[in-house]
Amino acid sequence: MNKIFTSLLMLGAAFAASAQNFTVSSVDGPVANGATLSVGYDYNSEWDMYDWDPELTIHANKAGTYTISATASESGVVQFCGFTGQCTILKPSASRSASISAGQEVPMQLDIKGAFELLSKPVSLEVTVTDGSETVKFTVNFVNEDRSAGITAPAKAAGTLRFAGRTLNFSLENAATFTLYNISGRQVMSRALNGTGSVNLSAIPAGVYVYRCGTATGKVIIK
Amino acid sequence: MNKTFPKLFALLAGTLMLAGCEESIPADKRYTPISNSKPVRSVLVEEYTGENCINCPNGHVALEAIEELYNTPENLEQGVGVVAVGIHIPNWGRPVDKGGFIAPEAESLTPDEVNPPQAQVNRRSGLLDRNDWAKFIKEAIATPTRVTFVNSVLAEQRGDQMVISGAVHSVENFNDTRLHVWVVEDNIVSRQRQPDGSMVADYVHMNVFRGCVNGVKGSEFTLSRNDDRRFSFTYPIAAEWKPENLRVVVFVESQSFGVMNVTQNNLQINQ
Structure with missing residues (x-):
């Protein structure tokens, strides 16, 4: 009986997972609705510059038009290069939509790259991803911690x-x-x-x- | 009688129309560009780009393909072609004093709300996304112009200076025209962020805008009908530029018609 119950539970969980229209992931794995990510920098000594890149991607399980809306706590710091083929600097908000096929993984390219110095204060980024029927909201905190110097x-x-x-x-x-x-x-x-x-x-x-x-x-x- | 009246009426109407044109349209507004399908002139493409812009290499590839299409020896001999200038804009790279390509004039030349890679064609298209460049360039290059460069613009190195001279011919009067002279450098090997987010050290940068010889607004340059107007400038060659990679871009811009013509010439090196 226990085995049947466990099997049903797993089947239900698998069904629930497959029912998600899309998933959002970062360099640290899947991003849940309401999550807060902390992203440190990578310093490139050759270029003398700092990158904060959470490597956010959308994996579409269902084809549709997806919209990313992002608002940064500081204007002119975070760049947004995904979806349209153009890059823009958030001042402090931007919203972009694109059609994504089922099974396609699309980078959001929401990050801070090529800074010449550390952040004067932490920058917070509120991100909303939706396909019209499902929505994932999360926060990215860009902080002055060296990611390549140690582990998290x-x-x-x-x-x-x-x-x-x-x-x-x-x-x-x-x-x-x-x-x-x-x-x-x-x-x-x-x-x-x-x-x-x-x-x-x-x-x-x-x-x-x-x-x-x-x-x-x-x-x-x-x- | 019935046949004579329409003829007289048409003659009278035609005379009145011509007289009306002569008096009501100012001389500098008579030129009305009409596009045809054949390339007949050169066009200026100002591409907004940056070393740290991940989508910009795709823009460079797209523009190179367009340049290859139009800049054939036959076209160039006829003064037809695409003159591309890559303006490295603030926020997407390093300024010149940090070893980058953002020239001191770049901020003044950067339109508000530009999202690289975008471009303007002849300063008349507005900001265009990469996929729209070919269409607008095709239209602009087939639009006749009333302004031509007399022979080639001469750009010569003299020590650590360059001397630029030439002449512009016009078949109409234009009193709202300005002349712009820019320096551009090709074949610069430096870093560039790639579409996958990585940075490569040995990217070959072409069309890099280096500076405005006569200021970001250019020089006043009124043109008279059937007259040649000459120009001459001297400009310093910066220590970090390679003279053999430099070219000079000269264009005439009208407030009414945008860029009316453009030409480019390599800097002639004095050994």
Whole structure:
């Protein structure tokens, strides 16, 4: 009886998930309605500039016309390059619509890129995505925290990861799997880590990567 | 009698119409451009772009394709072609003093609410999205003009200066025209944000606007019917520019008709 109930529950959950017209995701995974994301910066020393990029995307399960509305707490800071092929600076709001096919994943390109200095104060971005029948609202807080210098808060309690050039130094309380993905989402490396040690990243081509280690995720630039 | 009356009436009406035209339309308003399908002139395309604009490489590709289409040796010999200038605009890159391409005049040349990559054709199209460039350029390049450049504009390097000279011929009187002389640099290898968000270091930038020789508003340049008006300017060559990659863009702009003609010439290098 318990098995039947569990199966029905899973079927119901699967049905509910497939009934969603679209999902929104960021570099840290799916974005729930009402969520607040905190996005630190990546500093590029070669260009002497800072990027805050939550890598927001819409994955359409159902074809339709999707609208993104975004309002920033500061005018002239956040850029919006998705949907239309043109880039605009939020002053402080913008709204764009586009037709998306079922199964298509479309980057929103809502971010702060190419800043010459850190933010004078945190910038908050209210985003609403709708296809007319479903709506996902969330907040992105752009903060002055270096994403490439360490790992994000949940994993800090369980240890540290530090990138030094092409070496990853780790110190973990529990065993965890470290996985590196390129910006297309393809896995380029996976290692089981335990205790304290280092991983040689010299075989990884230069570029921007996303990593996951246990529950922690982050972005790193490998030069 | 019945046949004579319509002829006399038509003659009288025609005379009155011609007399009316002569007195009521000012000389500088007589030129009415009529488009045909064949390219007959050069057009100016001001592209608004930036090193940090992820969609801008797509704009560069689109404009290069249009340039290739029209800038054939045969067309260029006839003074026909597309003259493209990429104006790197604030918010989307670095200013010149930080090693970027945002020229001091760029802010004054940037229209309000521009969303790169957008462009203006002959300063008459308004801001156009990339997909609309080809259509407007096709129309503009087939619109006859009454203003031509006499021979080629000469741009010569003299030490750390350039000397630019030329002449403009007009078949009408125009008293609302201005002459603009700009410096543009090609083949600059520098960084550019790509559509996938990554930054590449060795992107080849073409059509980079470097500066206005005679100010952002240009010079007053009234034109007389069937007359040649000459011009001459001297302008410093900045240390970071490569003279062999420089070209000079000259255009005549009318308040009434937008850009009436444009020409470009490479800087001649003195060894």
